[in-house]
Amino acid sequence: MEPIRLHEGLVYPLNRANIDTDQIIPKQFLKGIERQGFGQFLFFNWRYDSDGKLRDDFSLNDEKYRGASILVAGENFGCGSSREHAPWAIEDFGFKVIIAPSYADIFYNNSVKNGILLVQLPETQVELLTKRAETDSYRVSIDLEKQLVSDTKGFEAPFDIPSYHKEMLLNGWDEISVTLTQEDKITTYEQNH
Numbered sequence: 001m002e003p004i005r006l007h008e009g010l011v012y013p014l015n016r017a018n019i020d021t022d023q024i025i026p027k028q029f030l031k032g033i034e035r036q037g038f039g040q041f042l043f044f045n046w047r048y049d050s051d052g053k054l055r056d057d058f059s060l061n062d063e064k065y066r067g068a069s070i071l072v073a074g075e076n077f078g079c080g081s082s083r084e085h086a087p088w089a090i091e092d093f094g095f096k097v098i099i100a101p102s103y104a105d106i107f108y109n110n111s112v113k114n115g116i117l118l119v120q121l122p123e124t125q126v127e128l129l130t131k132r133a134e135t136d137s138y139r140v141s142i143d144l145e146k147q148l149v150s151d152t153k154g155f156e157a158p159f160d161i162p163s164y165h166k167e168m169l170l171n172g173w174d175e176i177s178v179t180l181t182q183e184d185k186i187t188t189y190e191q192n193h
Helices: 085-093 105-113 123-135 163-171 175-180 183-192
Strands: 006-014 070-073 097-100 117-120 139-143 148-150 156-158
Touching: 006 123, 070 123, 085 105, 097 123, 097 139, 105 117, 105 163, 163 175, 175 183
Parallel strands: 006 070, 070 097, 097 117
Antiparallel strands: 006 139, 139 148, 148 156
C-alpha cells in the first residue's frame, strides 16, 4: 500500500445516505479474490443500464468527475454485509479518501486495512463539501499528519482518527506490515523456543 500523508484531489459528491456494500459492489462480482479489477463494477447498478451501457443520469458518469479521488457521501456509508470487495472496488476505481458523517464499523476497518483514508466530519460540513462539488470542479486537501481537511475557499475542518489507523496509513502498512515491524522479536522468540 502507498503511504498517505497529504492528499489533494477532485471531489465526487454522492449525496446519498445508507449506501450499503451491495450498492458499492453487487454480489455477482464477488467471485474474484485478487484486490484488482473491481473498480469497473463500482456502483454497478447505478452506473450502468440493463444493457450494460453507462447511464447519463448517474453523476459519477459525468465527465467533470473523471479522475476524482475523493468521495463525499452521506451518513452510514458502507453499511450492510462485511464484504471486503467494497473497499477493493473503491480503491481500484481511484478513490483514495472518503468523507462522510459516519461509517459502518466493518467497512471502516476493511477500508483502512486496504489503504483508504476515511474522514468523518459533521453532517453540516459534509453538506457544504457536497454542494461545492455538485456546482463546480471542486478540489480539497486532506493532511493526515495534521488531521485537517481544507480547500482554497477558506474551508478548514479538523478530524479525528485512531492513532493506530493513522500510523498504518501514514506508513502504507497493512496488518502484515505492522507484524513485520516486530520481526526481530519474532525471530528471537522462535530461536529460543
